[in-house]
Amino acid sequence: MKLTVDLNGSTRHIDLDATTSLLDWLRSLGLTGTKEGCGIGVCGACTVLVDDLPVSSCLTLIGVLDDRHVVTVEGVADSDPGLVEAFVDCEAMQCGICTPGHVMAAAGARRAGVGLGDDSGDVDEEIRQWLAGNLCRCTGYETIVAAVRSYLER
Amino acid sequence: MSQTTLPRRMSRTDSRSKATGATLYTADFEHRGALHAAVVRSTVSSARIRLIDCTAARSLDGVVAVVSAGDLPEALCGRRVRDMPLIARNVIRHVGERVAVVLAESRATAEAAAALVEVEYDDLRAVFDAQAALRDGAPRVHDEPWRYPGAVVTEAMHPNLQSVVSEGDADTTEDRLAQSAFLVDETYTIPSTKQGYLEPQAWLAVPLDDGRVRLRGTTKSPYRLREQVSTCLGLQPGDLEVEPTPLGGDFGGKGAPGDAPLCVALARMFKRPVRLVLRSAEDLTATDARHPASVRVRVGCDSSGALTAMAFDALFSGGAYAAHKPTATVNLHGAVEAALGYRLPAWSVRSRVVYTNTVPKGHMRAPGATATIFAVESAIDELAAAAGLDPVEFRAANLLGDGDVDAYGHRWRQARAVPTLRAAATAPASVPTPQGWAGGVGVAVYCRPTAASSTSMRLLPKADGGFEVEVPIPETGTANHTVVRELLAERLDVPAELVEVRQVSTSQLPGDPGVGGSRVTVGIAVAVDELARRWELSGKDGPVEVQSGDSLPKPVLSYAAQVARVAVDRATGQVKVLELVSAVDVARVVNPVAHQLQIDGGTVMGFGSAVMEDLIEDDGQLWAANLGELKLPCAADIPKLTTVLVEGGDGIGEANVKSIGELTNVAVPAAVANAIADAVGVRVRDLPLSAEKVWRGSQSLGEERGLRS
Ligand code: FES
Ligand code: FES
Numbered sequence: 122m123k124l125t126v127d128l129n130g131s132t133r134h135i136d137l138d139a140t141t142s143l144l145d146w147l148r149s150l151g152l153t154g155t156k157e158g159c160g161i162g163v164c165g166a167c168t169v170l171v172d173d174l175p176v177s178s179c180l181t182l183i184g185v186l187d188d189r190h191v192v193t194v195e196g197v198a199d200s201d202p203g204l205v206e207a208f209v210d211c212e213a214m215q216c217g218i219c220t221p222g223h224v225m226a227a228a229g230a231r232r233a234g235v236g237l238g239d240d241s242g243d244v245d246e247e248i249r250q251w252l253a254g255n256l257c258r259c260t261g262y263e264t265i266v267a268a269v270r271s272y273l274e275r
Numbered sequence: 276m277s278q279t280t281l282p283r284r285m286s287r288t289d290s291r292s293k294a295t296g297a298t299l300y301t302a303d304f305e306h307r308g309a310l311h312a313a314v315v316r317s318t319v320s321s322a323r324i325r326l327i328d329c330t331a332a333r334s335l336d337g338v339v340a341v342v343s344a345g346d347l348p349e350a351l352c353g354r355r356v357r358d359m360p361l362i363a364r365n366v367i368r369h370v371g372e373r374v375a376v377v378l379a380e381s382r383a384t385a386e387a388a389a390a391l392v393e394v395e396y397d398d399l400r401a402v403f404d405a406q407a408a409l410r411d412g413a414p415r416v417h418d419e420p421w422r423y424p425g426a427v428v429t430e431a432m433h434p435n436l437q438s439v440v441s442e443g444d445a446d447t448t449e450d451r452l453a454q455s456a457f458l459v460d461e462t463y464t465i466p467s468t469k470q471g472y473l474e475p476q477a478w479l480a481v482p483l484d485d486g487r488v489r490l491r492g493t494t495k496s497p498y499r500l501r502e503q504v505s506t507c508l509g510l511q512p513g514d515l516e517v518e519p520t521p522l523g524g525d526f527g528g529k530g531a532p533g534d535a536p537l538c539v540a541l542a543r544m545f546k547r548p549v550r551l552v553l554r555s556a557e558d559l560t561a562t563d564a565r566h567p568a569s570v571r572v573r574v575g576c577d578s579s580g581a582l583t584a585m586a587f588d589a590l591f592s593g594g595a596y597a598a599h600k601p602t603a604t605v606n607l608h609g610a611v612e613a614a615l616g617y618r619l620p621a622w623s624v625r626s627r628v629v630y631t632n633t634v635p636k637g638h639m640r641a642p643g644a645t646a647t648i649f650a651v652e653s654a655i656d657e658l659a660a661a662a663g664l665d666p667v668e669f670r671a672a673n674l675l676g677d678g679d680v681d682a683y684g685h686r687w688r689q690a691r692a693v694p695t696l697r698a699a700a701t702a703p704a705s706v707p708t709p710q711g712w713a714g715g716v717g718v719a720v721y722c723r724p725t726a727a728s729s730t731s732m733r734l735l736p737k738a739d740g741g742f743e744v745e746v747p748i749p750e751t752g753t754a755n756h757t758v759v760r761e762l763l764a765e766r767l768d769v770p771a772e773l774v775e776v777r778q779v780s781t782s783q784l785p786g787d788p789g790v791g792g793s794r795v796t797v798g799i800a801v802a803v804d805e806l807a808r809r810w811e812l813s814g815k816d817g818p819v820e821v822q823s824g825d826s827l828p829k830p831v832l833s834y835a836a837q838v839a840r841v842a843v844d845r846a847t848g849q850v851k852v853l854e855l856v857s858a859v860d861v862a863r864v865v866n867p868v869a870h871q872l873q874i875d876g877g878t879v880m881g882f883g884s885a886v887m888e889d890l891i892e893d894d895g896q897l898w899a900a901n902l903g904e905l906k907l908p909c910a911a912d913i914p915k916l917t918t919v920l921v922e923g924g925d926g927i928g929e930a931n932v933k934s935i936g937e938l939t940n941v942a943v944p945a946a947v948a949n950a951i952a953d954a955v956g957v958r959v960r961d962l963p964l965s966a967e968k969v970w971r972g973s974q975s976l977g978e979e980r981g982l983r984s
Binding site for chain 1: 286287289290291292293294295296297298299300302303353470471472473474475521523524525526554555556751752753754868869871872875876877878879880901902903907909910911912913916982
C-alpha cells in the first residue's frame with residue numbers, strides 16, 4: 122500500500138504492507154527510541170503521537186496512517202526540549218525502557234489539555250489516570266508524575 | 276563525611292539519554308548479515324517427542340535452518356546445577372521448553388516458520404504441585420537428578436528434590452512449642468509472578484574470525500554469564516566476550532543464562548551472527564518466574580509474650596530445571612534466613628525446592644523472602660492476637676537489638692529493628708478512610724544482611740583533570756553508575772561532572788559477580804576506597820586498576836518496617852490500600868533520588884505481590900500469559916507512599932553505605948494482610964489478597980458467629 126505520512130515534521134512517501142505495525146516501521150528506520158515491551162497495547166513503552174494523540178504504535182497498523190502526523194520521542198527531543206528537561210530534572214527513570222513512552226504520554230497530555238485537575242481539582246490524580254496506559258516496573262511512578270506535572274506547568 | 280547525604284548538583288548519569296530515547300538496549304542493535312532466531316516452544320508439560328516435522332517451515336522463503344537437539348552438542352547449562360539442555364533432547368519437562376529453533380533472514384520469517392513446525396508428542400505423566408511431587412510414586416521430572424554436574428541432592432533423597440536445607444534444633448523446638456502458652460500453626464501460600472521487567476530477554480551473538488564469539492544480551496552478570504556459557508559449551512572463558520549493554524529492568528530475572536548458550540552455539544555452528552529477541556508473552560511464560568511457595572509456620576510465646584520457638588517449613592516449586600538458581604545450596608536465601616529477625620530461644624528452618632513440570636523458576640528481588648516474610652510476619656501478627664497483645668509492642672519486645680546474637684550465631688553490633696519499627700508505626704496517617712468502609716492498620720518487618728562482594732574497576736586520568744572509570748557492571752536502572760561517579764568524585768575531591776563512568780566488556784576487567792544480592796552499592800564503596808588508595812600510591816599518575824575482595828568488611832543488618840493502611844468493603848471484600856509507610860534503616864545515602872526510587876519501586880512491587888499479581892499456573896500452563904493478564908501496578912493503582920528514613924545506621928566502607936534495593940518489596944504483603952485482619956477480622960493466608968478471598972473469609976466468620984450466638 123502506498124501512503125504519505127508526516128514523521129517528526131518531514132514527509133515520507135512509503136509503500137508497505139498495510140498490516141505493518143507503526144512500531145516495526147519506526148524501528149526499521151533506525152528510530153529505536155520507541156520500544157517494544159508487551160507488544161499488545163498494555164505497557165505503553167511504544168507510545169507515539171498520531172495527530173497529537175498518544176497511541177500504542179505496536180497496535181497501530183501503517184495502513185491507517187495516510188496523511189497523518191506521527192511524532193516519536195526523537196521528534197520531541199529536539200522540538201520540545203522542556204519535556205526532556207522535566208524528566209531529567211525529576212530523575213523520572215531507572216532502567217529507562219518505559220521512559221520514551223512516558224515522555225510521549227506527557228507530550229500528549231499537554232496537547233489534550235491535561236493539568237487542570239480532575240473533578241476535585243487534583244492535578245496529580247488526573248496525571249495518574251492519564252498515565253494508566255504506561256507501565257513502569259522500576260520507579261513506583263512518583264518522579265514520573267512529578268516530571269509530567271513540572272512539564273505541564275512550564 | 277559526617278553529613279547524611281552527599282552534596283548533589285547533577286542528575287543521574289543516564290537520565291538524558293534515557294529521556295531522549297538515545298540509550299540503546301540489546302534489541303536496538305542489529306547486525307548486518309545476522310540470522311534471526313525464533314524458538315519453537317513446547318505446548319505440553321511432560322512428554323516424549325515423537326516427531327518434529329519441519330517441512331513446511333523449511334519451505335518458507337528466507338528460512339536458513341530449523342535446528343533441533345540432534346543438530347547440537349549434548350550440552351547442559353545452569354548457574355549452579357547444570358540440568359538444562361540447550362534444546363529439549365527427546366523429553367519435554369514443561370510448557371514453553373525449547374523444542375527447536377528457526378533461523379531466518381528476518382525476524383518475521385523466523386517467527387512465521389516457527390509457527391509452522393509441527394511437533395508430535397507422546398504424553399507422559401506430569402506433576403505440577405510441589406506437595407504432590409514429593410509423594411511416593413510421583414512422576415519423576417528427571418530420572419537421575421543427582422547425576423547432574425553441580426547437583427546438591429543424592430540418590431537417597433526423593434528424586435524430585437532440587438534442594439533441601441535444614442537448620443536449627445528441631446527437637447528442642449518441638450519441646451518449646453509444646454510448652455508455649457500461645458501457639459500459631461498455619462500455612463501461607465504465594466503464587467508465581469514475574470519480575471516484570473518491560474524489556475523482554477534478547478541476545479545477539481556474533482562469531483569473530485579468530486573463533487571467538489562476542490555476545491550482547493540482557494544479562495545483569497556478564498562475567499558469570501561468560502563462565503556459564505563457556506562451561507556449558509566446553510569453551511575457554513576467553514573465547515567469549517560479553518559486551519556492555521544497559522538493561523531494561525532486571526529484578527533478578529536477568530541473572531539466568533536464558534537462551535544465551537543456544538545463541539552462542541548457533542553462531543558458532545552457522546558462522547553468522549544470531550539475533551534472538553523474545554516476545555513479551557514468550558518471556559513471561561518461558562523464562563525464570565518467581566518460585567510459588569507454601570510455608571508452614573509454627574510459632575509460640577509464653578504468657579508474658581516472649582517468643583518461645585519457631586518451626587519454619589517452606590516448600591517451593593522450582594519448576595522443571597534447577598538451572599536458574601545460583602547459590603551453593605541451590606535454595607532461596609530468604610527462606611534459609613527465616614529465623615534471622617527475632618530472638619528465638621529455639622528454632623528450626625527447613626526449605627525444600629522441588630522439581631515440577633512447570634516453567635523453571637528463578638530469582639526475583641530478595642529471592643524466597645517475599646514468601647518467607649509473608650508467612651512469618653502474618654504468623655507473628657496472629658500470635659500477638661492470640662496472646663491479646665498489640666502487634667507493634669509484641670514485635671518490639673521480641674525483635675533483635677544491638678549486640679544480640681541471632682539464631683545463626685552471628686552477633687550484630689547494631690540491629691535497629693525496634694527504632695525502624697517505631698518510626699513506621701508512629702508515622703501519622705495521611706489518607707482518611709472513605710465513609711462506609713472498614714479501616715485497618717497492619718505492620719510487618721523485614722531484616723536483611725548486607726555484605727560487600729568483590730568487584731573490579733579501572734581509573735583513567737584525562738588531560739582535562741577529569742577521570743574515566745571503567746566498571747564491569749551493567750546499569751540495570753538502579754543508578755549504580757551514578758553511585759560510582761559520586762563516590763569516586765568525593766574520594767578524589769573533584770566535581771562529579773569530571774568523572775565519566777563506562778561499562779566495559781568482560782575482556783577488559785578481571786571480574787565481577789554481577790548486579791544482585793543487594794551487594795552493588797556496598798561493593799562499589801569498597802572498591803572505590805581501594806581505587807582511591809591506589810591512585811594516591813601511584814603518585815596520581817597513569818591508569819590504576821583494582822580487584823577488591825582480599826579483605827571485605829563485615830556484613831551489617833538493614834531493616835525495613837512497613838505499615839499498610841487499608842479500607843475494606845464488608846459487603847464485597849474489596850480492599851483499597853490507602854497508604855504504605857516504609858521506614859528504612861539507612862546509613863549514609865549516596866544519591867537521595869536514586870535511593871528513593873529504589874524504595875518506591877520496591878514498595879510498589881510489594882503492593883503488586885500483595886493484591887494483584889498471579890501468573891495463574893494451572894496444570895503447567897500459565898494463564899496470565901501476557902501483560903494484559905498479569906496485572907502489574909500502574910500509576911493510577913498505587914496508594915500513597917510515605918517514606919521515613921531512620922538515619923544513623925552503621926554502613927560499610929569509608930563511604931558508610933548500606934543496601935536498599937531488596938528491602939521494601941518484601942514486607943508489604945504481610946503488612947496488607949495484617950491490615951485486612953485488623954479491619955474486618957478476616958485472615959487471608961494466600962496471595963494475592965483478593966476481594967473474593969476476603970469476602971469468603973467474612974462469610975465463614977459470619978457463619979462462626981451465627982453458630983455461636
Ligand atoms: S509495546 Fe506497545 S503497548 Fe506495550
Ligand atoms: S524505568 Fe524501568 S520500567 Fe520504568
